[in-house]
Amino acid sequence: MTTIEVPDGQLHFEVRGSGPLLLITGSPMSAAEFGPLAEALAGDHTVVTHDPRGVGGSSLDDPDAPSQPELRARDLTTLLDRLKADTVDVLGSSGGAVTGLALVTDYPGRVRTLIAHEPPLLELLPDAVRWRKEIEQIVTTFHEQGAGAAWGAFMRSAGFVRDGDTPPAPPEPRPEPTEQQLADTARFFDHDLRATTRYLPDVAALVVSPARIVVGIGADSGHLNTYQTSMALATLLAEPPVTFPGDHAGFLGDPAGFAAVIREVLETDPAVN
Structure with a gap:
């Protein structure tokens, strides 16, 4: 390393x-x-x-x-x-x-x-124009509702969560995200997501x-x-x-x-x- x-x-x-x-x-x-x-x-x-x-x-x-x-x-x-x-x-x-x-x-x-x-x-x-708007809405969700809501919107948009899927069981208690994890999440929604999908x-x-x-x-x-x-x-x-x-x-x-x-x-x- x-x-x-x-x-x-x-x-x-x-x-x-x-x-x-x-x-x-x-x-x-x-x-x-x-x-x-x-x-x-x-x-x-x-x-x-x-x-x-x-x-x-x-x-x-x-x-x-x-x-x-x-x-x-x-x-x-x-x-x-x-x-x-x-x-x-x-x-x-x-x-x-x-x-x-x-x-x-x-x-x-x-x-x-x-x-x-x-x-x-x-x-x-x-339908690239629609996708562009959808990505913008995900970024807006991050800023207005936080990382959890933004990840949920992203997973639905990408197709990982589909209509009719059984809701997942409540997650086990997890440690609070580290400062680095929070920074990486912000990096993804603020800088990576648009740049990558618009290439x-x-x-x-x-x-x-x-x-x-x-x-x-x-x-x-x-x-x-x-x-x-x-x-x-x-x-x-x-x-x-x-x-x-x-x-x-x-x-x-x-x-x-x-x-x-x-x-x-x-x-x-x-x-x-």
Whole structure:
């Protein structure tokens, strides 16, 4: 575990294992959420995880500095330079998949294969204007009603909670959130959510990029808006998506199965197909 200087702060990262370099990136998910997946891959890969800018151990000189995917991609190039890695394979999940698309677009040649697992590219959907308004309402809910109400609105919007679902049992008493957890939540609603969901990929640049781009979808994600966005991206790239275990957070529920699909993708030579 260590940190490096980026132009406007510090980036916390972790390295495990040995073998070909694989960078795992999320947003707002930090290195901790990807720990089990990284361990599952460390037997045959050098796996790098990190806290995205402004989250966890990655501090910013200005806590209110923006979090556009282009800035997150720039941070990753600083990390790759520190690791003396000219090129890298990347698994990006959720907002991290959007970061990966910005990395491929803005820094040609740095990525060999990008596995973009369920990027929430709401601007690709035919009702993008409605989605934009819905995201704005979630942010407003955060400021007017607090984190609990905002997370509930977000989960309903994304499709994790559906009409007719049985209400969950009352939660067990939990410790009060830490100062860092509160800061990370505010970071997500104030800076990450809009920037990530409003990113519009340069499909023309992606198609001619030297990087191989594979869109990943969860086997159980059909009810989520990220399934729709992933299918829209796969259609634009004219490449069939690859199915991963579980839903949007399948890497948590089945890290070994998730790792197996990553290995299969990275070991497949597209020239043979």
